[in-house]
Every structure is written in structure tokens, then in C-alpha cells.
Amino acid sequence: MALQLAIQSLHTSLSRYPLNKPTTKPRSTGHQQPQEPAATTSSRRSLATAAVALIVSNLLPPTTGAAGALDLDLRITIPEQSSEEAEANVRTHARNLVRVKEYIDARSWRELQAALRASASNLKQDLYAIIQAKPGSQRPELRRLYSELFNSVTRLDYAARDKDEVQVKECYGNIVAAIDQIFARIM
DSSP states (O other): OHHHHHHHHHHHHHHTSOSSOOSSOOOOOSSOOOOOOOOOHHHHHHHHHHHHHHHHHHHSOBOOOSSOTTOBOOOOOOOOOOHHHHHHHHHHHHHHHHTTHHHHHHTOHHHHHHHHHHHHHHHHHHHHHHHHHSOTTTHHHHHHHHHHHHHHHHHHHHHHHHTOHHHHHHHHHHHHHHHHHHHHHHO
């Protein structure tokens, strides 16, 4: 309700004044004409800034930080996924990523890119959750393999865009090898 009132107030305040002022001066007849109240650009900007601040403050919950009660938490939060949930899904998502081979064989480049992007994003989230749950001594190697895997996915995406069949097959081989190495260490 407060949000609707803020928007209505902003609309009413801004609609009082014309947005486009004439660029040429009207001819003077020697008499001074009464002038309408002029809204400056800065007052409209201030009003718009205040309205945006009001809208944002109503959309985001305030946090109680060290600086005070009016601090806003502007971090993007990702739903937490437990390592058990990730381990339950990771094989399925990896299998979906490996199944893009049928698009490579058919030379269906657009479909390859779409399937690659869909399956890689889920696998990426699962592997990240699993790596975070591992002991600190195992993480560097897993992160290196994770990086190799998804760099190969990106290269495969670009090669499919360029319809470079040799590069596509090479990147696909790198993806399969990286998945095998990761699974050997996490399972």
C-alpha cells in the first residue's frame, strides 16, 4: 500500500510540470507576463531519488547492522543446497552434460548450445556445493578440476557458435575427462 502511494505521489508531483520546455523564448511585448512555478531538473531528480529510496526500502527488509537499524542488506542470496542434495543430483546433471554428444554427432549447433547451457548450470551449482563441503585440504585440487571443466564447457559453447567441429570434439573430450577426474575424487 505504501508503495502504491509513493508511486502515485511521484506521478502527481512530476505531472504538474511540463517535461519539455520550449527552447525559444516567447516574444516580449514589453509587459511582464505572470510566470508559472518552474520545476528545476534538480528538484525532479531529488523527488525521483527519494521515491526510489522509498520503494527500495519497502522491498528490501532492513537489517540491524553495526551502523544502525536503517542499513539495508543488498546482497543477493542463493538458496543453500546441502552437500547431500547436491550429491543426489550431481550424477544426473553430469549425465545430461555428457548427453550433448548426440547434438555434436548431428551437428545441431543451436540445440547443442541450449542443452549445454541448461545442463552445465545445474552441474555447476551441485559441484560447488559438494566442493564447499569437502575438507580444506581437498578443495584446491577440486577447484582446479572444477575450473578446467567449466572452462571447457565455455570453449565448447564458443566452438559450437563458430561451428568448429574439430574444436567441439576436443572440448567435449576435455569435459568427459574432467568429469571422470572429479567423480574419482568426490565419490
